Amino acid sequence: MKSSDEHRRATAAQARRSTAAAFDAMRAHYAQALTPALRAEALQRWDTHAPRLLAAWEALYPSVSGADRPQTNAPTAQETLAAFVHAMAEATNARSAALRALDAAREREPSWFLDQRIVGYTAYVDRFGGDLRGVAERVPYLQRLGVRYLHLLPFLAAREGDNDGGFAVRDYDTVAPALGENADLEALTARLRAAGISLCADLVLNHTADDHAWALAARRGDPRYREYFHIFPDRRLPDAYESHLCQIFPQTAPGNFTEVPALGWVWTTFYGYQWDLNWANAEVFAHMALTLLRLANRGIEAFRLDSTAFLWKRLGTDCMNQPEAHTILQALRAVAAIAAPGVLLKAEAIVPARQLPPYFGLPSEANANAQAEAVAECHLAYHSSLMAAAWVGLAEGRGDVVADVIRATPPLPPGCGWLTYLRCHDDIGWNVLREEAAGGDGRAAYDLARIAGFYAGETPDSFARGRRFQCAGDDRAHGSNGMAAALVGIAEAQARGDAAALRMAEARLRLLYGIVFACAGLPSLYMGDEIALGNDEAYTDDPLRADEGRWLHRPAMPWPLAEAAEAVAAGDTHERRRATAPQAEDVSALGIAQRVGRALRAMIAARMATPALRGDAPMRVLTLGDPALLGIVRDERFVALCNLSGREVAVDAPAALTDSRWRSMLDEGMHEHGRICEFPARLPAYALLWLLRDSSA
Numbered sequence: 099m100k101s102s103d104e105h106r107r108a109t110a111a112q113a114r115r116s117t118a119a120a121f122d123a124m125r126a127h128y129a130q131a132l133t134p135a136l137r138a139e140a141l142q143r144w145d146t147h148a149p150r151l152l153a154a155w156e157a158l159y160p161s162v163s164g165a166d167r168p169q170t171n172a173p174t175a176q177e178t179l180a181a182f183v184h185a186m187a188e189a190t191n192a193r194s195a196a197l198r199a200l201d202a203a204r205e206r207e208p209s210w211f212l213d214q215r216i217v218g219y220t221a222y223v224d225r226f227g228g229d230l231r232g233v234a235e236r237v238p239y240l241q242r243l244g245v246r247y248l249h250l251l252p253f254l255a256a257r258e259g260d261n262d263g264g265f266a267v268r269d270y271d272t273v274a275p276a277l278g279e280n281a282d283l284e285a286l287t288a289r290l291r292a293a294g295i296s297l298c299a300d301l302v303l304n305h306t307a308d309d310h311a312w313a314l315a316a317r318r319g320d321p322r323y324r325e326y327f328h329i330f331p332d333r334r335l336p337d338a339y340e341s342h343l344c345q346i347f348p349q350t351a352p353g354n355f356t357e358v359p360a361l362g363w364v365w366t367t368f369y370g371y372q373w374d375l376n377w378a379n380a381e382v383f384a385h386m387a388l389t390l391l392r393l394a395n396r397g398i399e400a401f402r403l404d405s406t407a408f409l410w411k412r413l414g415t416d417c418m419n420q421p422e423a424h425t426i427l428q429a430l431r432a433v434a435a436i437a438a439p440g441v442l443l444k445a446e447a448i449v450p451a452r453q454l455p456p457y458f459g460l461p462s463e464a465n466a467n468a469q470a471e472a473v474a475e476c477h478l479a480y481h482s483s484l485m486a487a488a489w490v491g492l493a494e495g496r497g498d499v500v501a502d503v504i505r506a507t508p509p510l511p512p513g514c515g516w517l518t519y520l521r522c523h524d525d526i527g528w529n530v531l532r533e534e535a536a537g538g539d540g541r542a543a544y545d546l547a548r549i550a551g552f553y554a555g556e557t558p559d560s561f562a563r564g565r566r567f568q569c570a571g572d573d574r575a576h577g578s579n580g581m582a583a584a585l586v587g588i589a590e591a592q593a594r595g596d597a598a599a600l601r602m603a604e605a606r607l608r609l610l611y612g613i614v615f616a617c618a619g620l621p622s623l624y625m626g627d628e629i630a631l632g633n634d635e636a637y638t639d640d641p642l643r644a645d646e647g648r649w650l651h652r653p654a655m656p657w658p659l660a661e662a663a664e665a666v667a668a669g670d671t672h673e674r675r676r677a678t679a680p681q682a683e684d685v686s687a688l689g690i691a692q693r694v695g696r697a698l699r700a701m702i703a704a705r706m707a708t709p710a711l712r713g714d715a716p717m718r719v720l721t722l723g724d725p726a727l728l729g730i731v732r733d734e735r736f737v738a739l740c741n742l743s744g745r746e747v748a749v750d751a752p753a754a755l756t757d758s759r760w761r762s763m764l765d766e767g768m769h770e771h772g773r774i775c776e777f778p779a780r781l782p783a784y785a786l787l788w789l790l791r792d793s794s795a
């Protein structure tokens with residue numbers, strides 16, 4: 099096995115070399131299979147992007163190795179490449195005129211997804227719309243909310259029985275029967291596209307389900323398909339690997355290997371029924387890349403590349419973020435750029451932000467001086483450090499915790515952005531903040547185990563109604579579960595019927611989303627947060643889900659409530675607002691949903707009207723005197739002021755700010771122009787202000 103340094107050098111050398119003859123042969127191969135009418139344009143893309151694809155391929159699957167698994171009936175890496183290039187041409191041909199038009203538009207404006215008018219939304223198909231047709235019927239709701247990017251959690255045919263919420267895929271080419279048919283998917287993407295909403299789907303590329311055809315063939319003993327996975331005859335290698343690996347689900351799926359009768363030990367990073375794919379096998383790459391293109395041709399515009407950190411294994415390492423994983427992603431990006439150039443790739447690598455630059459094709463921290471050239475990789479990556487820090491900040495009443503993470507957020511190349519979010523279908527993983535929590539460098543430490551306890555409602559000062567996730571033994575701070583509304587105290591205050599406490603809790607939810615929406619990136623809502631939807635405590639009644647704590651925050655959308663709340667929240671005429679304005683004392687679910695929905699809608703409208711909030715506009719933090727406070731400056735024109743504590747705090751701001759005139763953007767009905775105001779001298783508990791410098795003065 100090559101060391102990671104050797105791999106890096108080989109990739110770079112290969113990129114320079116990539117023999118002209120081999121390149122020409124593949125180009126001819128691609129050209130020959132193209133529809134004549136598309137040829138000129140497709141070849142232009144090929145010429146731009148194929149050198150990166152072929153260099154990556156050669157680095158991953160060297161044709162000179164000669165070790166092409168002679169014992170199997172598998173094709174050689176070179177044969178696989180030729181077949182793959184041919185299939186890529188077919189995928190190019192099959193792309194519809196509508197999607198080709200979209201490709202052209204995206205190529206003209208590669209940073210389109212960082213427009214401040216683009217807001218994301220994440221939901222499960224069944225929980226949101228019942229099935230794909232049901233989702234299509236809800237498109238107007240999404241439009242009214244301002245959504246332009248919809249991430250639907252896995253909807254492809256998954257394993258029978260337990261399937262990790264669809265993350266154990268049995269068949270990547272078929273929609274899950276309970277959710278519809280392939281035609282429904284195509285109808286949905288067309289409808290979304292017409293509404294200006296881009297559909298993002300998961301591409302679960304680290305593993306398949308244990309009942310996927312490849313796994314079944316491996317079980318039957320087919321040597322070719324055994325090579326699709328990492329299978330070991332005994333515990334010798336698994337033990338050697340295991341001593342360096344971490345645990346994703348230490349309680350419900352301990353260990354990283356699963357014993358399968360008659361097969362041996364299979365690498366299973368996640369659940370035992372999720373078999374890690376062997377990306378060192380060229381056929382795996384070819385299959386997954388073509389899967390991506392086929393889904394793209396059904397109208398999926400963005401791919402959430404699930405668990406990207408784990409794609410490559412190297413003995414003696416934690417098998418995360420290996421350089422080959424990046425080479426794979428760069429190759430996938432090149433494939434998309436050739437055959438479906440409108441497509442976005444989003445890295446789901448739940449690792450500290452400082453480890454994310456390589457997912458955007460930048461050199462890694464460790465390799466920062468190596469003068470490595472940036473190679474296009476992902477367009478987006480989840481900023482999970484920021485997400486977790488927002489929750490730490492709230493539990494600790496400290497804005498400085500978030501400020502530190504923003505300050506340490508690496509700069510991104512053009513055409514790249516962060517996916518910012520507050521909640522998603524997973525737990526809030528605390529591990530990404532281990533280093534920050536240790537303090538030092540003038541930063542005060544914090545105790546992640548205490549914070550996990552706080553969100554589980556275990557500490558005396560807690561207002562939260564969440565639960566710990568996979569915390570056991572020494573690891574008291576793995577993750578936390580719960581809907582945002584439960585974590586910020588809405589559930590608790592509502593249960594007590596305490597209107598004052600409820601106002602505070604609602605202010606916390608608004609505050610945290612105010613941070614997410616003010617930061618650089620593409621901000622995304624989690625389904626139900628717009629109506630302060632609470633936990634689903636009933637998941638434990640279902641034996642298939644009872645042991646999986648993340649189901650706590652995967653409730654179904656209560657449409658009657660959402661619709662009733664929307665009628666008020668979206669009310670845009672003065673009369674209508676006055677007539678139906680939610681009462682501050684109303685502690686009913688509807689009253690809460692109306693107030694929260696209205697606050698979030700105002701925020702979305704304000705963001706849309708503020709170019710300084712473009713996803714790629716500059717961002718810096720502001721020092722405001724008190725550690726409870728957080729100031730986020732965008733483009734030197736916009737300031738978000740946040741008080742993460744439950745007390746009123748004095749603001750100590752530089753004269754350059756206090757001397758200016760500002761427009762307050764989040765006041766009722768004022769988000770398009772803002773109300774002229776002074777820079778505040780004090781901020782009440784959990785206050786959020788969005789200020790835009792008034793240039794009219």
Ligand code: OTU
Nearest residue numbers: 262265346368404405446447448524525
């Ligand atoms: C991803 O997540 C998905 O988001 C999870 O829902 C899946 O269970 C998992 O992959 C397997 O497909 O480590 O970097 O809550 O953060 O499992 C990717 C834990 C991941 C998730 C983790 C995860």
